[in-house]
Amino acid sequence: MSTAETTEVSLRAQGAVARRQMVSRASRWVLLGVTLVGVFALAFLAYDVIHTGASRLSWDFLTSYPSRRAANAGLRSSILGSAWVMVTTVILAIPVAVGTAVFIEEFAPKGRVTAAVRLNIANLAGVPSIIYGILGLTIFVRGLTIMGVTVIPKMGGSILAGSLTLALMILPMTVIASVEAIRQVPPSIRDGSLALGASRWQTVWYHTLPGALPGIMTGTILAIARAAGETAALIMIGAFAFIAFDNKSLGDSFTVMPVQIYNWTTLPQEAFRVNAAAAIIVLMVAVIGLNLVAVLIRERFRRS
Amino acid sequence: MARPPGAGATVNAVARPGPGTGDMAASPTTGNAEELRRTLQRSPWKRPFETGIVGLLWICGGISLLTTLLITFTLLEETVKFFGDVPITEFLFTAQWQPLFEPETFGIWELVAGTMNVLLWSLVFALPLGLAAAIYMSEYAHPRVRQVLKPVLEALAGVPTVVYAFFALTFITEDFLRPLLGQDRVPIFNALSASLVMAVMILPTIASVSEDAMANVPRELREAAYGLGATRLEVAIKVVFPAALGGVIAAVLLAIARVIGETMIVAVAAGSTPALTLMPLESVQTMTGYMLQVGLGDAARGTIQYTSLFAVGTMLFLLTFATNVAATIIVNRFREAYD
Numbered sequence: 347m348s349t350a351e352t353t354e355v356s357l358r359a360q361g362a363v364a365r366r367q368m369v370s371r372a373s374r375w376v377l378l379g380v381t382l383v384g385v386f387a388l389a390f391l392a393y394d395v396i397h398t399g400a401s402r403l404s405w406d407f408l409t410s411y412p413s414r415r416a417a418n419a420g421l422r423s424s425i426l427g428s429a430w431v432m433v434t435t436v437i438l439a440i441p442v443a444v445g446t447a448v449f450i451e452e453f454a455p456k457g458r459v460t461a462a463v464r465l466n467i468a469n470l471a472g473v474p475s476i477i478y479g480i481l482g483l484t485i486f487v488r489g490l491t492i493m494g495v496t497v498i499p500k501m502g503g504s505i506l507a508g509s510l511t512l513a514l515m516i517l518p519m520t521v522i523a524s525v526e527a528i529r530q531v532p533p534s535i536r537d538g539s540l541a542l543g544a545s546r547w548q549t550v551w552y553h554t555l556p557g558a559l560p561g562i563m564t565g566t567i568l569a570i571a572r573a574a575g576e577t578a579a580l581i582m583i584g585a586f587a588f589i590a591f592d593n594k595s596l597g598d599s600f601t602v603m604p605v606q607i608y609n610w611t612t613l614p615q616e617a618f619r620v621n622a623a624a625a626i627i628v629l630m631v632a633v634i635g636l637n638l639v640a641v642l643i644r645e646r647f648r649r650s
Numbered sequence: 651m652a653r654p655p656g657a658g659a660t661v662n663a664v665a666r667p668g669p670g671t672g673d674m675a676a677s678p679t680t681g682n683a684e685e686l687r688r689t690l691q692r693s694p695w696k697r698p699f700e701t702g703i704v705g706l707l708w709i710c711g712g713i714s715l716l717t718t719l720l721i722t723f724t725l726l727e728e729t730v731k732f733f734g735d736v737p738i739t740e741f742l743f744t745a746q747w748q749p750l751f752e753p754e755t756f757g758i759w760e761l762v763a764g765t766m767n768v769l770l771w772s773l774v775f776a777l778p779l780g781l782a783a784a785i786y787m788s789e790y791a792h793p794r795v796r797q798v799l800k801p802v803l804e805a806l807a808g809v810p811t812v813v814y815a816f817f818a819l820t821f822i823t824e825d826f827l828r829p830l831l832g833q834d835r836v837p838i839f840n841a842l843s844a845s846l847v848m849a850v851m852i853l854p855t856i857a858s859v860s861e862d863a864m865a866n867v868p869r870e871l872r873e874a875a876y877g878l879g880a881t882r883l884e885v886a887i888k889v890v891f892p893a894a895l896g897g898v899i900a901a902v903l904l905a906i907a908r909v910i911g912e913t914m915i916v917a918v919a920a921g922s923t924p925a926l927t928l929m930p931l932e933s934v935q936t937m938t939g940y941m942l943q944v945g946l947g948d949a950a951r952g953t954i955q956y957t958s959l960f961a962v963g964t965m966l967f968l969l970t971f972a973t974n975v976a977a978t979i980i981v982n983r984f985r986e987a988y989d
Contacts, residue, residue, distance in 0.1 A: 363879075370881035377786035383779055384803050384857070387850045391809070394821045445710030453707050465978075467714050472904075472974035473967065474911025476938050477721060479945065480963050484724040488951070514717050521714065547700045568808075575810025578913035578938070582945040604812040604914075611816045611918055619820055626813050637808055641801070 395630070399623025407624060411590040412606065416617030419610075421625055423589040427505070427600035428574060428632075430593050434509035435573055439516050440566055444555070446517070447524030447562075452550055471518035479582025482511030487583050503584030506596040511579055516569040523565020527558040560647035567640040571633045577604040603629045725967060728960035735954050741961065747924040747940070749958055756958060758965060760924035764841070764934035765969075768916055769909050771845035771930050772852065776905065779849065780856025781891075781898070787857070788864035789886040800858065807854040811914040818847040818919035835931060839921030842930035847915055852905035859904060863897020863984070864890050896984025903977035907970045913938040937966045 359367055410420025446467075454460040484490070486507035489500030501507040531554050539549040555562075580586075580602055586609065589601045603625060610622035733741070736756045744757030783803065787796045822843040827836045836842075867890050875889045891898070921933030922943055935943075941959055949955040 366881050366884070370883040373883040374786075374790050377782050377790060380779055380782035381786045381799065381803075381857075384783060384806060384850065384853045385799070387853075388802065388806055388809075390821075391813070391817050391850075394817065395813070398820070442710050442713055445707050446714060449707040449711040453704055454711060459711075463711050463714060466718055468978060469971065469974055470714060470717060472907050472911075472970055473721065474913070474938065474970055476911065476913045476941050476945075477725075477963055477967055480941070480960065481717075481721050481724055483945070484728075485720060490720075517714065517717070545697065545700055547703050571808060575812065577810070577812040578917075578942060581942060584945075586946065604810055607812050607816065608914065608918070611812070611819060622816055623820075626816060629810060630813065633808060633810060634805075637805070 392630075395623050395626050398620055399625075399627050402620045402624035403627060407621075408628070412588060412601075412609075416615060416621055419618075419621055421603065421606065421628060423591070423593070424601050424603045424606040424625075425628070426593050427585075427589065428602040430505050430596075430598075430600065431508050431512065431580075431602055432570060432574055434505060434596065435512040435516065436566070436570060438509055439513035439520060439569075442513075443517055443520035443566070444524050444562060446521045447528055448550055448555070450521075450525055451528045452546065452554065467518045467521050471522060475515055475576055476578040476582060478511055478515040479579035481514065482507060482579060482583045486510050501597075503587065503599050504597045505593060505600045507583055508580055508585050508600065508602075509596075511583055512573045512576060515576065515579060516573050519572070520566055520569045523568070524558070524562045527561025527565065528554060530561060531557040560643050564640045564644045567636050567643070571636040571640075574636065575604055575629065575633055577608055580605055581608070603632075721967070725960055725964045728957045729964045732954070732957035732961040735957070736961075745926050747935075749940075749955055754954065756961075758937075758962070760926050761935060761937045761940055761962060762965070763926045763928065764916075764920070764924060764936040764939065765910055767841045767928050767930070767932075767934050768845050768848060768920060768936060769906060770928055771842060772848035772909055773902075773906070775846060775849035776852050776856055777902065780853050780901075780905075781860060783853070783857035784860035784864060784898075785886050785891070787861045789882065789890060800861070803854045803857055805854075806850060807858075809851070811851070811912060812918075814847045814851055815914040815918035818843045818915055822846050823919065831931070837921070837931070837933050839919060839923075839933040840931050841920050841934045844916045844920040845930065847919065848909055848912060851912070851915070852908055855905040855908060856901050859901030860894065860898045863894040863901070866897070867893040896980050900977045900981045900984070903973050903980070907973040907977070910973065911938065911966065911970050913942050917942045937962050941966070 358364075407420045408425065409422050410418060411422050412424075413419040446463075450460055450463055454463065485498050486501050487503055489496060490498040501510075535553050535557060536549055539553045540546070544552065585599075585601055586605050587599050587601060589599065591598075593600055607622050607625045607629065610618040610625065613619075741756055741758050744755065745759040745763075746755045746757045747760040748755045783799075787799055791799060819838075823836065823838060823840065827840070827843060871889055871893055872885050875885045880888070916936045916939045920936060920939060922935050922939060923933050924935045924940070925932055927934065941962055944955055944959040947955070949959070
């Protein structure tokens with residue numbers, strides 16, 4: 347036996363140690379396999395939906411009103427409804443969300459007030475969407491009257507009521523994202539602006555907000571994606587009517603794509619299931635598109 | 651002059667030596683930093699725009715507080731009316747939920763059991779999967795693999811829940827569970843299909859938040875364990891996992907809050923028959939499922955069905971609130987321990 351061989355043998359673990367090492371090496375592949383279960387689930391979901399619904403997709407499907415006959419039914423009113431609601435929600439929610447974030451980070455007196463607002467927002471972010479639905483039903487659809495004084499007028503199941511409900515729902519996550527983005531802006535920029543004589547608001551408007559904009563936009567787009575897929579809250583406020591006209595104003599009753607998908611899913615006929623799958627493809631393209639835009643913005647501005 | 655004489659003397663000495671300038675000392679041009687700050691703060695009415703903006707920002711901050719107040723107010727108002735018709739003892743201490751037929755009974759426990767049924771079985775599947783994924787991404791995966799895996803898993807959280815609902819009913823129940831377990835044993839609406847899909851939905855919450863916690867475990871702990879001869883698996887399970895336990899528990903609590911509050915999946919796939927059971931192959935109704943059913947039925951205001959919506963809503967709100975608060979407390983305690 348040569349010395350080289352002895353060395354080689356003594357380096358290789360034996361007995362209990364070898365077993366432990368083998369278990370550890372095997373665990374890598376077991377854990378990888380288990381991790382991939384989630385990825386497979388996603389792939390399967392996509393395959394199932396595309397397999398079922400792709401053949402139903404057509405220009406007619408996108409531009410027809412809903413119908414009792416599955417072959418004639420389409421997404422026109424729900425696509426329009428979704429667009430109306432999303433745009434209104436963004437206009438309502440974003441200024442308030444950014445304002446709240448600026449308030450928390452730059453203007454609120456440090457201490458109790460900020461702590462309370464912060465804690466409150468964290469808790470609001472965890473409130474289930476159906477609770478927001480009840481809130482919208484009570485204060486927007488039916489109107490809020492306190493001691494005989496109308497504080498919020500009755501809006502019915504209108505686009506405005508739906509948008510206000512969704513705006514309240516996405517407010518906490520948008521605020522949290524905006525606060526994070528504002529905090530990323532280096533203090534030196536703020537100090538420099540203040541030292542040159544800018545007021546606090548001028549500093550926020552000309553320096554802090556532009557610096558935080560990519561982060562704010564990323565968080566906002568993700569919140570919009572969530573609102574675009576929201577179903578329960580809008581059903582609670584009554585947005586499941588049969589709509590066979592184009593929405594023209596904020597006072598119109600409406601329906602949205604997720605609610606239409608829900609309707610078709612719960613109908614017993616197979617043909618409506620196919621419609622639901624086709625509508626899911628449209629909705630997912632929109633949601634994935636929004637997510638991609640958010641990722642692109644984040645990646646693009648991370649480098650600079 | 652309002653300023654203390656000592657401060658004025660300093661300013662004068664530095665900026666404008668010589669007598670007779672005392673009246674000018676309040677002007678911003680002569681001030682040091684302290685002086686400047688006070689001057690800026692003293693002149694809100696000279697800058698109406700700035701003051702208006704700050705006022706608006708206060709209102710923005712107030713809106714979130716107002717939302718909480720309104721949620722509490724609307725829930726409580728109708729819940730109080732509900733308990734005017736139904737004794738609170740019946741609500742809390744009986745177990746039959748039969749709101750639509752005579753005799754009407756309102757025992758919340760059947761609905762709570764429905765929620766717990768789905769929660770239990772979704773955790774049975776999501777917990778091992780999520781923790782394994784977290785350990786793999788944090789301790790095993792090459793950084794480049796993790797960079798791909800993590801966003802893909804997080805995409806699962808971005809899928810609209812109505813899509814999961816469709817998937818649960820059409821695919822999981824009809825194409826997977828029924829052929830696998832037998833047509834007769836699997837009702838079309840069952841807790842298991844909702845739970846399986848819910849597990850996929852919360853997988854990224856558990857995996858991603860736990861992975862963050864594991865990545866924050868100091869490297870020295872790992873290296874000390876490796877130095878003592880531990881294998882990679884032993885380091886992951888016996889060192890990193892216990893050290894990150896606070897974050898892992900918080901992740902699980904966040905996932906639990908999502909399951910309790912999720913509506914569409916259970917409304918579509920789990921059924922609408924309240925049942926006091928934790929068996930996975932039963933048709934059950936959850937709290938959220940009942941609320942959506944009332945919402946779809948458009949119950950008239952003032953009826954007991956309408957007020958019961960708010961009573962169940964209050965219960966749901968309290969459950970999710972408690973879960974979220976527990977998660978916040980654990981995260982904070984955990985953070986203090988590792989800074």
